[in-house]
Amino acid sequence: xxxxxxxxxxxxxxxxxxxxxxxxxxxxxxxxxxxxxxxxxxxxxxxxxxxxxxxxxxxxxxxxxxxxxxxxxxxxxxxxxxxxxxxxxxxxxxxxxxxxxxxxxxxxxxxxxxxxxxxxxxxxxxxxxxxxxxxxxxxxxxxxxxxxxxxxxxxxxxxxxxxxxxxxxxxxxxxxxxxxxxxxxxxxxxxxxxxxxxxxxxxxxxxxxxxxxxxxxxxxxxxxxxxxxxxxxxxxxxxxxx
Amino acid sequence: xxxxxxxxxxxxxxxxxxxxxxxxxxxxxxxxxxxxxxxxxxxxxxxxxxxxxxxxxxxxxxxxxxxxxxxxxxxxxxxxxxxxxxxxxxxxxxxxxxxxxxxxxxxxxxxxxxxxxxxxxxxxxxxxxxxxxxxxxxxxxxxxxxxxxxxxxxxxxxxxxxxxxxxxxxxxxxxxxxxxxxxxxxxxxxxxxxxxxxxxxxxxxxxxxxxxxxxxxxxxxxxxxxxxxxxxxxxxxxxxxxxxxxxxxxxxxxxxxxxxxxxxxxxxxxxxxxxxxxxxxxxxxxxxxxxxxxxxxxxxxxxxxxxxxxxxxxxxxxxx
Numbered sequence: 001x002x003x004x005x006x007x008x009x010x011x012x013x014x015x016x017x018x019x020x021x022x023x024x025x026x027x028x029x030x031x032x033x034x035x036x037x038x039x040x041x042x043x044x045x046x047x048x049x050x051x052x053x054x055x056x057x058x059x060x061x062x063x064x065x066x067x068x069x070x071x072x073x074x075x076x077x078x079x080x081x082x083x084x085x086x087x088x089x090x091x092x093x094x095x096x097x098x099x100x101x102x103x104x105x106x107x108x109x110x111x112x113x114x115x116x117x118x119x120x121x122x123x124x125x126x127x128x129x130x131x132x133x134x135x136x137x138x139x140x141x142x143x144x145x146x147x148x149x150x151x152x153x154x155x156x157x158x159x160x161x162x163x164x165x166x167x168x169x170x171x172x173x174x175x176x177x178x179x180x181x182x183x184x185x186x187x188x189x190x191x192x193x194x195x196x197x198x199x200x201x202x203x204x205x206x207x208x209x210x211x212x213x214x215x216x217x218x219x220x221x222x223x224x225x226x227x228x229x230x231x232x233x234x235x236x237x238x239x240x241x242x
Numbered sequence: 243x244x245x246x247x248x249x250x251x252x253x254x255x256x257x258x259x260x261x262x263x264x265x266x267x268x269x270x271x272x273x274x275x276x277x278x279x280x281x282x283x284x285x286x287x288x289x290x291x292x293x294x295x296x297x298x299x300x301x302x303x304x305x306x307x308x309x310x311x312x313x314x315x316x317x318x319x320x321x322x323x324x325x326x327x328x329x330x331x332x333x334x335x336x337x338x339x340x341x342x343x344x345x346x347x348x349x350x351x352x353x354x355x356x357x358x359x360x361x362x363x364x365x366x367x368x369x370x371x372x373x374x375x376x377x378x379x380x381x382x383x384x385x386x387x388x389x390x391x392x393x394x395x396x397x398x399x400x401x402x403x404x405x406x407x408x409x410x411x412x413x414x415x416x417x418x419x420x421x422x423x424x425x426x427x428x429x430x431x432x433x434x435x436x437x438x439x440x441x442x443x444x445x446x447x448x449x450x451x452x453x454x455x456x457x458x459x460x461x462x463x464x465x466x467x468x469x470x471x472x473x474x475x476x477x478x479x480x481x482x483x484x485x486x487x488x489x490x491x492x493x494x495x496x497x498x499x500x501x502x503x504x505x506x507x508x509x510x511x512x513x514x515x516x517x518x519x520x521x522x523x524x525x526x527x528x529x530x531x532x533x534x535x536x537x538x539x540x541x542x543x544x545x546x547x548x549x550x551x552x553x554x555x556x557x558x559x560x561x562x
Contacts, residue, residue: 006342010328017330080326084387087290087322088343089315242294 003090007098015106024068028110031060036117048125053117054135054211058175058204061146066167068103069150074160096235100151107143111136131213138210141223142203146171148230155237178202243268243395243425249298251284258284260449266425271417273440274429277550281449282429283323286399290320302395319393321401325384329373333364333383336372337390344391358386361416378409396426402435414439433542447550461540462514470517471508472525473534479505482530489524491515504533
């Protein structure tokens with residue numbers, strides 16, 4: 001903790017020292033609102049819940065989270081601060097974790113700022129706030145998953161554009177791996193266990209499960225182990241390039 | 243305090259560092275010289291733990307850089323090439339962060355930051371983002387970061403690169419002041435810097451140490467070591483030249499015609515003999531109209547050029 005905290009604090013403050021945080025938050029909130037109210041027809045549905053709102057989260061994260069993650073390591077390399085950071089007496093895992101947690105906390109702030117939607121739905125009706133809370137938890141976990149993938153890919157390249165594009169593609173694959181299109185493609189030739197394994201990697205399936213109001217330990221473990229996996233890969237990738 | 247044994251680093255087929263052995267003791271300021279691409283920065287990156295050596299070992303105050311990385315890194319202050327820093331932070335925030343990471347807390351942290359600021363004279367720019375600072379101040383922020391924890395081992399990659407003469411002078415004064423308590427490695431392209439601050443100079447070329455000695459020892463390898471130059475009217479030049487050549491201690495004489503109508507004669511000694519007495523006695527005896535007369539200690543750039551390879555030659559060799 002003594003190692004992680006200074007790294008976390010600097011990284012988190014860095015988001016707000018540049019326009020990055022404000023631009024990101026404004027666009028995030030604007031997009032959330034637009035999707036929920038205009039495309040999702042929130043009012044016309046006449047149902048006092050936030051399932052429409054949460055339904056768009058995976059697709060928004062797909063582009064917005066890699067945008068945060070792409071600079072995580074690529075930027076340190078470009079500016080040369082990587083050398084400074086890795087010659088400070090901090091274990092590599094703590095540096096990786098500190099930077100990651102700062103980015104995750106930042107997406108958490110953006111997510112928390114969607115609270116007017118929650119106020120709106122409570123004003124209009126009597127929603128099940130437990131389900132909504134579960135939705136927020138699921139959404140936060142899912143953002144963490146996307147972020148871990150993006151951070152890992154950012155560590156593999158010096159180029160932020162490449163980091164962004166590759167992250168979007170990988171995140172997309174993880175998002176839809178449970179969709180019929182993908183499953184049908186594999187079912188034709190792959191053994192059933194593999195098909196099940198692939199579909200179980202779907203962010204969408206796990207997120208939907210949590211946001212339906214049932215916080216199943218398996219879904220939570222899924223996200224945490226995925227995060228742990230990609231952060232470990234992140235550490236290894238940085239180590240390999242030394 | 244710094245022990246380097248058989249250090250190598252390969253990037254693919256290219257050996258950037260091809261076997262370096264060095265020991266640096268407390269009180270030494272080691273000037274690390276070499277052409278671009280000779281392996282200076284790569285060596286420093288391995289010594290500080292940023293890069294992993296392909297083979298060989300590095301020990302800092304007894305701590306092995308690979309098996310005991312954090313303990314070794316605690317003893318090191320490092321100024322990487324170009325003095326990288328987080329541009330959106332102010333020097334004060336940045337140094338606080340470094341103090342934080344290095345485990346200073348409360349009053350201790352304040353004191354460490356204040357001392358580093360005072361030593362590097364950063365006061366005027368403390369609250370400006372580092373991105374907006376001049377090159378000289380940026381370099382000093384990097385230096386402040388490196389010395390903040392008063393490390394026994396200090397490694398600096400081109401600390402005075404891009405500074406104006408006043409700034410160079412103050413950075414060198416700072417290094418000299420710290421030298422007795424620390425083991426210091428400084429890489430540089432500026433040969434005058436070696437003479438100004440280093441107790442020892444190591445020249446590396448193509449990843450190997452090709453010269454290691456005090457600046458005076460290196461100067462002794464120069465053709466100009468103990469050479470004597472005198473300037474006199476052009477009319478006397480030919481006779482003077484012949485007379486100089488006839489001296490036993492003189493090996494050869496070179497002549498340059500100057501714009502102001504005088505000729506400059508440089509007498510090179512045989513076997514490094516001291517020439518100045520013979521030459522000045524001759525000048526007096528012959529009643530030459532001498533305008534200038536001086537002996538040279540040697541030229542480091544000459545030594546440097548003689549023992550290192552040109553990059554064009556290196557590229558040819560690599561592609562062959």
